[in-house]
Amino acid sequence: MSKVNRVYLLARRPKGMPLQEDFLLETRELRSIEDGEILIKTHYLSVDPYMRGRMNGVKTYVDPFELNEPLTGGVIGEVIESKNERFLIGDMIEGRLDWADYSLSSGKGIRKLENYREVSLTTALGITGMPGLTAYCGLMNIGKPQEGETIVISGAAGAVGSIVGQIAKLKGLKVVGIAGSDEKCRWLKEELGFDAALNYKEESFYQNLKIACPNGVDIYFDNVGGEVSDAVMRRINYKARIPLCGQISMYNAESTPIGPRVGGQLVTKSALMQGFIVSDYSSQFREASAQLISWVKEGKLTYKETVIEGLENAPKAFIGLFKGENIGKQLVKVI
Structure with a gap:
């Protein structure tokens, strides 16, 4: 059975402060998964300042967003269908995926969140991510x-x-x-x-x-x-x-x-x-991540999250970054 999927697209390139009109929430039919793929249900979106530069249409250290194409960013989600032997239904994952209710993925660049039993999953987009x-x-x-x-x-x-x-x-x-x-x-x-x-x-x-x-x-x-x-x-x-x-x-x-x-x-x-x-420091990520998780577990590092609920409110959360409305990590809770 096909699923209806809401996806945020970049409708136009912002001039100055981004506006709600720069974003378009479109409803699409989600195709069935193919061999080697997984279907991920989005739980949380990461909202980050660097995404503003990607909206300008100029390549820097990361490719720009294309007009009328999905916006992408850090996502925590749950595998709900799998034809990939690396992932089981119910696995919680983190990766760079669409601003959408659901994402299809080959599994490339997706990591399982297996070491987060003693810390909140959302820290994978924040203090330990x-x-x-x-x-x-x-x-x-x-x-x-x-x-x-x-x-x-x-x-x-x-x-x-x-x-x-x-x-x-x-x-x-x-x-x-x-x-x-x-x-x-x-x-x-x-x-x-x-x-x-x-x-x-x-x-x-x-x-x-x-x-x-x-x-x-x-x-x-x-x-x-x-x-x-x-x-x-x-x-x-x-x-x-x-x-x-x-x-x-x-x-x-x-x-x-x-x-x-x-x-x-x-x-x-x-x-x-x-x-x-x-x-630049990707070779140090394993060691650094382990240290950060350890400090959080020990109570040596603490954090605050500003969470806005609803995929439809993702642009509001993003614009709020540049108005100083968040304290700590800005997230959007989708599920």
């Missing part, structure tokens, strides 16, 4: 944290930044987070144990940054860019390390903004600024 690996690999490989140093993290209440700060605390650093609301700052300090949390929207932000970092900044983990990063760069120390993870403040810009040139600061401080994507 891509965001966690991004935080761990970027901090350890580029940040090279040393006990007693000071780290500043922009976008600190997001899925990646909140994990970076907690790992840095485990490594003995002074941790200063930057976020966009007093609520987020309280969460960073009271629940995650950051030493300081600064609201960048306050007029006294730079003065507060100087107070929080009297001895300067040794590591700046940058998820945001823009004026926030301009301010932090004025405080970096000799041989500071700056992992460039994201520039969310500029993802919706219709022209390239011009701000302070940081080249001179990097030269005079002998500082390293290095951009990265998580796949």
Whole structure:
């Protein structure tokens, strides 16, 4: 018997901030599975800032979304039909699949979630998945944290930044987070144990940054860019390390903004600024994932998820990322 499948398509390329009209929810008939395939029922969608770049139609480190084709992203789902000997009905899996009620897959790039009995399955899209690996690999490989140093993290209440700060605390650093609301700052300090949390929207932000970092900044983990990063760069120390993870403040810009040139600061401080994507460190994923899962089980890492229910609300969740509406990992619960 055929199934009706709702699928989100990219209806048009956003100009500036994405709008609901950029997305189209289409109903399609789902064909029967063939030999070697599995049918997956979607439970959760991962909503991530990098997807905004894929909407522009320009190839970067990942192929762009095509117009009138399904949007794809991280998915947790359940195998409900299988003609693939690697997967059994009832297996819970994670992979890059369509924003849809159901997905057909050959099994390539799909991993079974077999080591998640003691942690929530949703962590496979968050703290023990891509965001966690991004935080761990970027901090350890580029940040090279040393006990007693000071780290500043922009976008600190997001899925990646909140994990970076907690790992840095485990490594003995002074941790200063930057976020966009007093609520987020309280969460960073009271629940995650950051030493300081600064609201960048306050007029006294730079003065507060100087107070929080009297001895300067040794590591700046940058998820945001823009004026926030301009301010932090004025405080970096000799041989500071700056992992460039994201520039969310500029993802919706219709022209390239011009701000302070940081080249001179990097030269005079002998500082390293290095951009990265998580796949650069794929050879470390097994070890890093095991460490993250262990820390979660031991209660050394905690997390928060912002969950919106209903596939039809996926665009709302995505747009909310750029308005700062989420705390921690943004998910859409489909089932």
